[in-house]
Amino acid sequence: MKKKTKLALFIACVCITAVGTVIWFVWNKPHRSVEKEKGIKVTAEQLVIDYELSDSVANSKYLDKAIAVSGKVAATAVNQDGQNTVTLQSASLLSSVYCTLKKGQPVPAAGNTVSIKGICTGKLSDVVIIDAIVEQ
Amino acid sequence: MKKTLLILLLAVMCTTSQAQKIFQTKSGKVKFFSSAPLENIEAVNNQVDSKLATNGQLVFMLGIKGFRFENATMQEHFNENYMESTKYPKAVFGGTITNLAAINFDKDGTYNTSVTGELEIHGVKKKVSIDGTIEIKSGKVSVKSKFNIKLSDYNIKGSLIGEKIAKEVEVTVDCKYD
Numbered sequence: 001m002k003k004k005t006k007l008a009l010f011i012a013c014v015c016i017t018a019v020g021t022v023i024w025f026v027w028n029k030p031h032r033s034v035e036k037e038k039g040i041k042v043t044a045e046q047l048v049i050d051y052e053l054s055d056s057v058a059n060s061k062y063l064d065k066a067i068a069v070s071g072k073v074a075a076t077a078v079n080q081d082g083q084n085t086v087t088l089q090s091a092s093l094l095s096s097v098y099c100t101l102k103k104g105q106p107v108p109a110a111g112n113t114v115s116i117k118g119i120c121t122g123k124l125s126d127v128v129i130i131d132a133i134v135e136q
Numbered sequence: 137m138k139k140t141l142l143i144l145l146l147a148v149m150c151t152t153s154q155a156q157k158i159f160q161t162k163s164g165k166v167k168f169f170s171s172a173p174l175e176n177i178e179a180v181n182n183q184v185d186s187k188l189a190t191n192g193q194l195v196f197m198l199g200i201k202g203f204r205f206e207n208a209t210m211q212e213h214f215n216e217n218y219m220e221s222t223k224y225p226k227a228v229f230g231g232t233i234t235n236l237a238a239i240n241f242d243k244d245g246t247y248n249t250s251v252t253g254e255l256e257i258h259g260v261k262k263k264v265s266i267d268g269t270i271e272i273k274s275g276k277v278s279v280k281s282k283f284n285i286k287l288s289d290y291n292i293k294g295s296l297i298g299e300k301i302a303k304e305v306e307v308t309v310d311c312k313y314d
Contacts (some may be wrong), residue, residue: 016299025294026209027207027209028207028209029208029209030208031211032208059222059225063201063222063225064201064215064221064222071209077163077165078181080164080165080310080312081165081180081182083182085162085163085266098162098183100163100182100183109249112202119201119224120200120215121183121199121200121201122199122201122225122226124162124183124197124198124226125160125185125197126162126185127197128183128202130182130183130204131204
């Protein structure tokens, strides 16, 4: 009887530890990393056209997806939290592609053509890309 | 669509009346905070799109998926279980300053202000009145505000850790205009 109780206690302990470990790993899983994702290739012009045509259709295609946007750098800046931002030119006068770079990324010079890969969070005035890396 | 019209309206008003000026930013900041028993919930959005016109009109827009949490699981729950951000990707506020006469955009200073308008979160629109400050410093404008949002007002229910989060969250707005 005593042996059985001991065994039951042991099994219970193992189970609790296992469940605890799994919960800990799920809870503390790392953030998504855009470097490891392939990314949908699109030009800044096309991305803005798609969003100007239909927000909802474009969102189904791009929202929360990793996308690699190529285009000409119109401007660069530093935001309120010290993150670097890059605006990619489009054919539209009203909208561009506004990218916020990850820390440590090289900032391309205005006028250069680059490809920036990041996560699309939809369109406000501009199409917004965040957590981005500079590919070339 | 409504927002686009509002922005266009702002733009038109700017060109027709020389006295009006529009300040804008695409990198404003909105933070929210909620105390929870296990871990405080805190997230920041650094891509807040805002326009402020000297006639008192004010617009804020942000993408819900742009909120960044320290904890990735929390970020996932926030998007999937609470905000349903694929269905409702944006939050928008459009309103007007009610004490415009008290603000001199040409004179440096910090002005207390009150704004009334419509706040849309999670697909629910609600009339709100929010207090804040407008700071003018050598021609640069910044807006700050802190207010509480009741989750039930916007039909926000959490299905996973539903009971554990506060019924109200604190929202902090900090926008420096170009």
